Amino acid sequence: MHKILLVDDERNVHYSLQRALGQACRIISAFTGEEALHQVEAELPHLVLLDVKLPGMGGLDALQRIKAVAPTLPVILLTAYGTTDTAITAMKLGAYDYLLKPVDMTTLKGLLGKALQLQEVTEPPGMPLGVEGVEPGILLGRSPAMQDLYKMIGRVAPTDMTVLISGESGTGKELVARAIHRHSLRAEGPWVALNCAAIPELLLESELFGHEKGAFTGAADRKPGCFEEASGGTLFLDEIGELPLTVQAKLLRSLQEKEIRRLGGRKAIAVDVRIIAATNKMLEAAVGRQEFREDLYYRLNVLHLHLPPLRTRQEDIPVLVHVFLRRYSQEMGRSVRGLSPEALEQLLAYPWPGNVRELENTVQHALLTCGGALLTPEDLRLEEQSRLCDASTAPPGPSPLARDNPLEAGLEHALAVHAGDAYSRVEEHLIRQALACTRHNQVQAAQLLGITRHVLRHRMKQCGLL
């Protein structure tokens, strides 16, 4: 049961709130700001309802002191005087919202629902690391796919195996490669990264293998290449699929013989490097098109790690967002505390073609425009980018569940009859029903559907109901 701390000097407010909310939550009472501060620490409430006008320490002072000890605790201010100044100051000081007295219980209940849900999002239960202090470069994500990945990294890191990492752009391939190096026996040795796509073909060989003085015009000095620099450590070959065929042949030879020859040099130099390669292309397909040497492919692909796109592991999104929020709001001197439930809903629904990198950029941009304590859908501006994903086709025959569940059976019927737009049809039908049941009261209809009023209005617009 959620604990709510009510701070008000008028006893009748305590009485009426207890009557309205006492069934659903536990109400703890305080009558002054000083008492409130004490209760915040002693009782660890989930939310505070705080009167602005209090004897002694005023409500705004109390708000500031509460925020100092419990920055993520949502505080809703209650005020009899609805001046914009109090409202602005309250929001600036990190209030979750404020309500005018006498309190309208329906509005308060709606707000409580949102705020308490928000707190669950802000601090996912059982999160192994506190979100603060997560260093850049640490892999995040609690999805089964990421858990499997961590295990594989743990297993493969201490070996000297060559690893091929594949995945769409922005899925964290470089982060994984660094994690392997950090956990390897070579962690104290050098980490050298070369982006094969970023270097002109003519310079690639000299970058990889180095050159002797005078090896070509402009080679004024002898220069060791990445292989030599990485000796005793790890060489990360990023975008390996972009390597020209000529260089592929030389790379293969170096890997087989564990030695290199500088450009213009005769002497073979023994090198001791571990290779990790990454690609966002389908390398097998490139092999098929004879753009990538098959023998090199097998040489690199001793162990293959594939990073799934972010859209297939939505459960990782909240943790990522919160770490990015903390990191960048601190860096940019912002006091954004979290995100609204609607914003989270949008983040979860968006397909993230640019994966974690796009999510990180989105949070950074949203912080630039966010004026309040919470990121909202307006700050994220995802709607402009959103694309509807193609719905997959209906499964053949009724599922075991549908046989004895009329609702499920109805859905299967809808799938069969309205293949292609079954989802929007069912959704529209549900919305119409909910509105009919509640005589078009949007707040109640949204409650019935288990979505926010904002989302309901958005969907109503899409269905042409608004």
Ligand SMILES: Nc1ncnc2c1ncn2[C@@H]1O[C@H](COP(=O)(O)OP(=O)(O)OP(=O)(O)O)[C@@H](O)[C@H]1O
């Ligand atoms: N699991 C993750 N946890 C935390 N941050 C991540 C994670 N995955 C990716 N990132 C962040 O996303 C950004 C992109 O990651 P990275 O550069 O490793 O992707 P990539 O797969 O190499 O992309 P590309 O193919 O475009 O080079 C980085 O800022 C990285 O810190």
Ligand SMILES: [Mg+2]
């Ligand atoms: Mg990369």
